[in-house]
Amino acid sequence: MVMDNRRPYLPSSPLLFWTCSLLLGCECVSTQRDVAKEVASYTDVANQIIKLVLSGPAQKRSYQRLANFTDTIGNRVSGSHNLELAIKYMYHAMSEDGLDVHLEPAKIPHWVRGEEGAEMILPRPKRLAMLGLGSSVGTPPEGIEAEVVVVSSFEDLKSRAGNVSGRIVVFNQPFVSYSETVAYRAFGASEAAKLGAVAALIRSVTPFSINSPHTGWQDYQEGVTRIPAACITVEDAQLMSRMAGRGQRVVVRVTMGAKTLPDADSFNTVAEIQGWQHPEQVVLLSGHLDSWDVGQGAMDDGGGAIISWEALSIIKDLGLRPRRTMRAVLWTAEEQGGVGAQQYYDQHKVNMSNYDLVMESDLGTFAPVALQFTGSQAAQKVMQEVVKLLAPIMNTTRLEPQAEGTDIGPWMQAGVPGASLHVQDSRYFWFHHSEGDTMSVQSPGDMDRCSALWAVVAYVVADLQDMLPR
Amino acid sequence: MVMDNRRPYLPSSPLLFWTCSLLLGCECVSTQRDVAKEVASYTDVANQIIKLVLSGPAQKRSYQRLANFTDTIGNRVSGSHNLELAIKYMYHAMSEDGLDVHLEPAKIPHWVRGEEGAEMILPRPKRLAMLGLGSSVGTPPEGIEAEVVVVSSFEDLKSRAGNVSGRIVVFNQPFVSYSETVAYRAFGASEAAKLGAVAALIRSVTPFSINSPHTGWQDYQEGVTRIPAACITVEDAQLMSRMAGRGQRVVVRVTMGAKTLPDADSFNTVAEIQGWQHPEQVVLLSGHLDSWDVGQGAMDDGGGAIISWEALSIIKDLGLRPRRTMRAVLWTAEEQGGVGAQQYYDQHKVNMSNYDLVMESDLGTFAPVALQFTGSQAAQKVMQEVVKLLAPIMNTTRLEPQAEGTDIGPWMQAGVPGASLHVQDSRYFWFHHSEGDTMSVQSPGDMDRCSALWAVVAYVVADLQDMLPR
The missing domain is CATH 3.40.630.10 (Zn peptidases)
Structure with a gap:
């Protein structure tokens, strides 16, 4: 200067x-x-x-x-x-x-989204609006199809620890504030993976939605299996929560072409x-x-x-x-x-x-x-x-x-x-x-x-x- | 009884x-x-x-x-x-x-949406969220690609009558009230077709949007060519309006598999x-x-x-x-x-x-x-x-x-x-x-x-x- x-x-x-x-x-x-x-x-x-x-x-x-x-x-x-x-x-x-x-x-960083999509298979077919999260790994090309376990908090996740392995965890946490609730987007995948989950779908971190998915960065924890992570809409998270609450079996397929380049x-x-x-x-x-x-x-x-x-x-x-x-x-x-x-x-x-x-x-x-x-x-x-x-x-x-x-x-x-x-x-x-x-x-x-x-x-x-x- | x-x-x-x-x-x-x-x-x-x-x-x-x-x-x-x-x-x-x-x-009535989508080609590629309108005809399988003319009202459309033929009309009407503004969704396609338009994309009839397209019924006028009609989002209608206002050439491709069954x-x-x-x-x-x-x-x-x-x-x-x-x-x-x-x-x-x-x-x-x-x-x-x-x-x-x-x-x-x-x-x-x-x-x-x-x-x-x- x-x-x-x-x-x-x-x-x-x-x-x-x-x-x-x-x-x-x-x-x-x-x-x-x-x-x-x-x-x-x-x-x-x-x-x-x-x-x-x-x-x-x-x-x-x-x-x-x-x-x-x-x-x-x-x-x-x-x-x-x-x-x-x-x-x-x-x-x-x-x-x-x-x-x-x-x-x-x-x-x-150079993370690319690739082609992606999610759909509910059971109890009825429905397209789920979603956005993969920055740094997330992708799925195999045919996607990951698994039964869903819906949780409302990290504590709720832990209380269902025996029921998570091989499942897709849907986080349906309420929106409290961005700074507090963003923890689910940031850490949800690793917390779910610790219990054997195969993917994490997180309710978008927003107080209001017109079926709008919100993306953002997420952080994998060192030493924990990296599973695909995406945000779904408030509406779909609540839908699957109601269905699970009725004892219905909810199955979802998620496909993500996400990858991290040099x-x-x-x-x-x-x-x-x-x-x-x-x-x-x-x-x-x-x-x-x-x-x-x-x-x-x-x-x-x-x-x-x-x-x-x-x-x-x-x-x-x-x-x-x-x-x-x-x-x-x-x-x-x-x-x-x-x-x-x-x-x-x-x-x-x-x-x-x-x-x-x-x-x-x-x-x-x-x-x-x-x-x-x-x-x-x-x-x-x-x-x-x-x-x-x-x-x-x-x-x-x-x-x-x-x-x-x-x-x-x-x-x-x-x-x-x-x-x-x-x-x-x-x-x-x-x-x-x-x-x-x-x-x-x-x-x-x-x-x-x-x-x-x-x-x-x-x-x-x-x-x-x-x-x-x- | x-x-x-x-x-x-x-x-x-x-x-x-x-x-x-x-x-x-x-x-x-x-x-x-x-x-x-x-x-x-x-x-x-x-x-x-x-x-x-x-x-x-x-x-x-x-x-x-x-x-x-x-x-x-x-x-x-x-x-x-x-x-x-x-x-x-x-x-x-x-x-x-x-x-x-x-x-x-x-x-x-038995109208089916089929596969559909729209994208802006020029001045830059962008996917346009859209929903075809009930009763609309579809496009050819390869879609309709044409330059866009953006209008803000039926009067504006008429004032550009010489500029509509062969074009896709984008209606970017402001939302006044549902009962008043819905006229664009209901009659936009036929009004545009009278001047030779090849398709009509109408700003969704809503006072608020998170890039959300809204569908609804539309009415073809007797004796007027039936052109494909869909609603796009408030945001995209405004985007194309700003672009056109700068003198930029806006080209869009719209594809609709819509059809009416018995x-x-x-x-x-x-x-x-x-x-x-x-x-x-x-x-x-x-x-x-x-x-x-x-x-x-x-x-x-x-x-x-x-x-x-x-x-x-x-x-x-x-x-x-x-x-x-x-x-x-x-x-x-x-x-x-x-x-x-x-x-x-x-x-x-x-x-x-x-x-x-x-x-x-x-x-x-x-x-x-x-x-x-x-x-x-x-x-x-x-x-x-x-x-x-x-x-x-x-x-x-x-x-x-x-x-x-x-x-x-x-x-x-x-x-x-x-x-x-x-x-x-x-x-x-x-x-x-x-x-x-x-x-x-x-x-x-x-x-x-x-x-x-x-x-x-x-x-x-x-x-x-x-x-x-x-």
Whole structure:
């Protein structure tokens, strides 16, 4: 990263202009500075950003960019040709937008779904909508046909231990919350295999369904037989549960062509506006570019990727340039466990002290309701001031504890402040990892508000005299 | 219909007992009777019904019966083997329940879906979820591949008249209401064919989608070329609309094995409790037994059929017997335009003067919020009193104008009073005619309330001294 010799932007706020002129390079005075006043001096800039996006020339641009991108590429699972196309697309789009863009290599998993299907044979024939789970092995070409044992929990599974061998386990666990219930998708196959099951069919992890199967990653346990694992719909899991509850013999055939190929070459896509004063210091904004191989990956996480790009566009459009570098990173292979982000971390952690704030949007780009933040009490004080600038966007200035984001997790665990977007996401898991994750769930107005918020937070933090205190 | 020689049930209300004993056979006094008082005298009986269903031995029975039925049979489209099985199932189940059951023959349409599928070829390959529409012709075996013209309304279609020939018309009409928007599903193909289109793909008629296609009947216009017609998802219609809006050439291939076979033999399934005083006079309760060939047909209209049976069971369980006959009719081939019901009407209309009230539940068996009623002002006055008995079920005693129901339409048009169930149906069209119409959308408590309401209304009307005034 080299110093940029373009003339620094001088903020329009008189206070800041004075502060900048007077104190430039004099670090010792910084501790006495009134952070509240300093942040408040960005009110005009924040309002310019908000105006540009909510009612100015950038209005609906986030939505248009996301639509152009996901309509053109479609979904883009780790290792796929579509993901390569997506990276090329974003590299060119962000370059044409006038940003400094480069690609950073990463090795990523390459699991392919292949042909797949499931059907109930007894007590009556019925096609079962299903989606194999990422990392699952396939079945023999003729499929696996076996009697089903339906369980409602891991405890229930154990209580039927003598009845599982040679069977297909159907997990019909109720949806409690994603974070709690996803354990069945993640670990169901190995837990069933320990008792001799030949396959696992897991009720999709969603609070609502229109016979919609949801995919996702699953983890085999070391030393346990790898059996095929797929998600079926809430409806079919409940159907088989009712049938088994009546003492009926339920037989299912599942066929999966799934296999894992050698790791693929991929890239994290990085675009930035270099800081005029501390180009080596970074505010990182991010979303992940990969998705599952269903739907359009618009919500998870095209939106997060696009608003991270958009935030940089907005700052550039306004002719702003922060003290520190604003860097948008579009991660690769998040869905396989933050694989691209982990490699970025491993490569860049040597510069950890220069990471001011890491931001990720991966919970949807619906109407924003709060900024989530992880950092020291001192950093929280600063961010409490920053969110006050967001009132015109959210009608609230809520700062919530605990930022979320698989990809920024390593940084936050190492003590770097992190931020994420809390949005009105009551329907997020209705669409998550399903064919329903499309542009139809996105709204231009909501995306504008997310982009404006993202730009204000990132720019102000990147431009404050001091980095956020650890 | 012959007189039943079982001893008539004498209601527990002293007023009624007196009235019955004193006035039996003396029609001339009836005009002086105070209907409000007479109906109010059924409060105890109504509460017995409600208690039996909401907290007594009949609790959850409607749901269990519907689950047993739809889990066992699955969906049951007109002309299918499943529909035959469904009729046999209900004949036996209602007979075992101790009701008088018989079947009345009807000839019904026999349309079969066959293998079908659609895919976008350009600008990028994508599978399109679709469901062919009832009565549609099929495509040649290799399918129909053509460029798409996307329209948002019939007016929009006409404005592009010069651009339709040889194309597949995609109707991307917004959802306004089912009754308004269904015109695109019903008439879209013929309107497109008039301008030379080779197929019509219509956005599913639903306000909400998780990439869910919805089927339904469509009508070819006489003298217009019959082109294949199918519904695609809201998401895919919007996707192609955005693509076309960008000037992109969109090419789709649709393949449908649909065909219409000769009409099939079927039956309306009729169960009854004969009236002790006027067995020839009838209160008819109904729902339709057929469904589309997707989902379980639990909501549309398994629930309506089951509560019509259940209402009779409840009356029987309480040892009640009304003056007039309570007749549950489970219609066949409603989805093809009330085909079974029309034949029943044609056969029974000669006895029209004996039809006291025709009831149908075909808008879901969710939480009831009102009784819908079509009848003279004098009849409305009576029904206003009857719905007062429903307060413990609905927390309201709302009587709304206009009963709805394809199958009871002919009777109502001929002047017979009609009643239907208004339920909390905000999500009804989310599932309607889709794979999402399963037991998972039903709740035992809501079904109990529908059954209790159905039983109270039918029994009280069937037992009043007089038929409802025309």
